[in-house]
Amino acid sequence: MTSQRQVIEVESDKPRRFVFVLMEQFTLLSFSAAVESLRIANRMANKTLYEWEVVGEGGTTIVCSANIEFKLDGDLPELRRDDTMVLCSGIGVQQATTRKLLNWIRREARKGLMVGGLCTAAYPMACAGILDGKRATIHWENQDSFAEEFDQVSLTKSVFVIDGNRMTTAGGTSSVDLMLKLIANHHGEELANAVADQLIYSSIRTDQDTQRLSVPTRIGVRHPKLSQVIQMMEANIEEPISPSILAREVGMSTRQLERLFRRYLNRSPKRYYMELRLSKARNLLMQTDMSVINVALACGFASPSHFSKCYRAHYDTTPYRERGSHATRLSI
Incomplete structure (x- = not known):
């Protein structure tokens, strides 16, 4: 310098x-x-x-x-x-x-x-x-x-x-x-x-800039309709939207939407949506004192039993054990 x-x-x-x-x-x-x-x-x-x-x-x-x-x-x-x-x-x-x-x-x-x-x-x-x-x-x-x-x-x-x-x-x-x-x-x-x-800081951001990367950048795919659907999913976690309505919103058939997700993300729209909801649920379990029932409702699950079943299938543990193990790690 x-x-x-x-x-x-x-x-x-x-x-x-x-x-x-x-x-x-x-x-x-x-x-x-x-x-x-x-x-x-x-x-x-x-x-x-x-x-x-x-x-x-x-x-x-x-x-x-x-x-x-x-x-x-x-x-x-x-x-x-x-x-x-x-x-x-x-x-x-x-x-x-x-x-x-x-x-x-x-x-x-x-x-x-x-x-x-x-x-x-x-x-x-x-x-x-x-x-x-x-x-x-x-x-x-x-x-x-x-x-x-x-x-x-x-x-x-x-x-x-x-x-x-x-x-x-x-x-x-x-x-x-x-x-x-x-x-x-x-x-x-x-x-x-x-x-x-x-500071070699060539792109100064303002309070109008958002903190996360755009959907296309995050998923590594630049497809406008796919990005639009994912944005709708992320904005509607508590009350999930059915794949048929998501498809209609972007001018596609449900079958076309299914093929789009399979081609670019190697999973169905339903699976991808479920992973988003479970990710939010895990954050809430780790970072809040919300009851497991309230976490389930906040993430669009109608019952604690269904939530627990889906959570275990994805994370190989139950919501209750997840919270307990997190509390133990923090106390060490």
Whole structure:
């Protein structure tokens, strides 16, 4: 990297302070991408536009999901109204969301400061009640369970969302997109673009971009009618649509639809739909306290016995055993 970098002229008063709150098993990429964006903004402006500290419950050390230990700057602090709190979480966010943390979030949020959540951290924000009536996003793996638990939050599939003084991201590199947006808001597009160039980040996403790959990219098949049918399936898990209606919606016969799925996905439409529903069911079993009966209903199964039979045939275990083994793994 050349030392003769361009310095972006920006006006600034005192530096903006970010307080990153690391939760157990937080996602390293989401956190580091956010901090690096702020660091590079300082470097490109040749002045301290941003300051940050890294805190967490207990104030000593914390371990991320990559099993790397981090030394914290301190315990959960008293914040100023002009601070920005950024919660960083990852896998096992439910277990990492403690009563102490929730009480602290509520207390500090009452000051009116900006609160953000990276990756799965919309969960503690919602638990604390500070996302009620707000738009938000969360990592796609957690979308189903979040939607079931927090119907007072307007959940989107965007890579990031800023709604008033609340910010959420979908995880991974979406932290970069959020920080670039904030840098542009604070100090202009030129600086944000310079930061993106330093990060070799050539495609800056907005809050209008969705977090998951398109259906054709995910399944490796570019067939418009097949993509359309799969999108309808994904949008109608709780009340499945029959193959005949799906076929009619895209102007095909049921037999043609069957051949299409067999040719490109090596399974019937009914089988593919069942796998989607069982995948959502597994997420709900792993990530929520919903009863097995309610999980079955949320995934379009009329009875627990039918759900259990289908689940066992696909995953070689019952829903009850799946939940029990997951709870055991978390306690180890």
